[in-house]
Amino acid sequence: MTAPPPSPLADLLRRTIAEAGPLPLTDWMALCLGHPEHGYYATRDPLGRAGDFVTAPEISQMFGEVLGVWAAAVWQQMGAPSPVRLVEFGPGRGTMMADMLRAARVLPGFRDALHVHLVETSPVLAARQRETFAGAGVPVAWHRDLAEVPDGPAIVVANEFFDALPVHQAEKSRDGWCERRIGLGPDGSFVLTLGPADPDIAERVPDFWRVAPSGTVFEWRDAGPVAALAQRVARGGGALVIDYGHVDQGPGETLQAVRGHAFTDPLASPGEADLTAHVDFFALATTARAAGAAVHGPVGQASLLKSLGIEARAAALKAKNPERAAEIDAALARLLDTTTKTGMGALFKALGLADPALGPLPGLPAGPTTGPTETAP
Ligand SMILES: C[S@@+](CC[C@H](N)C(=O)[O-])C[C@H]1O[C@@H](n2cnc3c(N)ncnc32)[C@H](O)[C@@H]1O
Known part of the structure; x- marks a missing residue:
């Protein structure tokens, strides 16, 4: 590994590590x-x-439109409260919310009741969202955290948000489970190191991985953001979390870096590559239940989108825009792809969290969420 080119962030990380010692991987990612x-x-x-990657709402307007129909149906299940907060975590360019709002026109009472709240930490993307929502015709407010969103009935959506939240990694060594940290190599490059054996990590590792061989990696996220979301919707509302990830909880590491649409080394260019890790839907569901929410799903993205009528929406769009038929078909095929485990329709999952009084959410049958397995995700 060669040292990354100098950059303000690389220099800052180098100084921090030189002064305080190796940084926990989770702090590095944050x-x-x-x-x-x-x-x-x-x-x-x-x-x-x-840029570096393309998300489902950027592939096709159909994605946000069917989620708009999902939100309208949940609002009716909630008893059609007015006002209702429509909250999005990590809205990117605001494309999905703009498509949801257009679809919401089919139910005028819903659109009139909407107060949109965008939870966003990026000033660059928040500026982009302000352009998207100029003249949106509904009140839109920005926040850095869910806690800032005023109380009241809420419908929350999040696409490719939780995968961007930092993960912890621990590795089994001869001495026990040790936190993975980022240190400095002799040439100034960033290198993976291990902290001392930590009994608190050993406690959190599922029972039957405790006999795992040396080198086994266990990855997890802090439960706080999911618990806060679950507590909020349990008081009145529902949330839809869509992300790439796994339902079977297994040992293994999933941290990845993407730059210019290609995978790269997560330590090679700090701040220049997107860092994400699989969402552990079992952990998410377990945390949400413990926080008082009912959990619906998870189901694969293809299953959710089909049951929300995306194929009929594609047919209607094609009938109106026959010159765009091939493009619409290609986008639909990409969103629904289940031909391999990494096709978007299969790799991406949807999980509903809701007020237990609401009953099943559209497109998300109630069902068991699987638990820890012995295979890597
Ligand atoms: C991968 S992008 C997804 C964008 C959009 N949801 C989409 O599907 O196109 C992640 C989004 O989450 C935002 N984000 C990342 N970490 C965040 C945090 N801790 N709090 C709020 N927003 C965050 C990013 O700025 C960006 O808008």
Whole structure:
């Protein structure tokens, strides 16, 4: 590994490590993505062909439109409260919410009741969202955290948000479970190191992995953001979390870095690559239940979108825009792809969290969420 080129963030990380010792991987990820001045999201709009990655709402308007129908149906289940908060975590360019609001026109009472709240930490993307929602015709407010969203009935959506929250990693060594940290190599490059064996980590590792061989990695996220979301909707409302991840909880590491639509080394260019890790839907569901929410799903993205009528929406769009038929078909196929485990329709999952009084949520059958397995995700 060669030392990354100098950059304000790389220099800051190097100084921090030189002064205080290796940084826990979770702090490394938080700084690379979220440093208020030099972090990945503070310095760019990473979406789209010219950026680093493309998300489902950027593939097709149909994605946000069917989620708008989902939100309208949940609002009716809630007894049609007015006002109702429509909250989005990590809205990117605001594309999904704009498509949801257009679809919400089918139910005028819903659209009239909406107060939109966007939870966003990136100043660059918040500026982009302000452009998207200029003249939206509904009140829109920005926040850095869910806790700032005024109380009251709420419908919350999050696409590719939880995968960007920092993960912890621990590795089994001969001495026990040790936190993974980022240190400095002799040439100034960033290298993976292990902290001392930590009994608190050993406590959190599922029972039957305790006999795992040396080198086994266990990855997890702090439960706080999911618990806060679950507590909020349990008081009145529902949430839909869509992300890439796994339902079977297994050992293994999933941290990845993407730059210019290609995978890269997560330690090679701090603040210049998108860092994400699989969402552990079992952990998410367990945390949400413990916080008092009812849990619906998870189901694969293809299953959710089909039951919300995306194929009929594609047919209607094609009938109106026959010249765009091939593009619409290609986008639909990409969103619904289950031909491999990494196709979007299969890799991405949808999980509903809700006020237990609401009953099943649209497109999300109640069902068991699987638990720890012995295979890697
Ligand atoms: C991968 S992008 C997804 C954007 C959008 N949801 C989409 O599907 O196109 C992640 C989004 O979450 C935001 N974000 C990342 N970490 C955040 C945090 N801790 N709090 C609020 N927003 C965050 C980013 O700025 C960005 O808008």
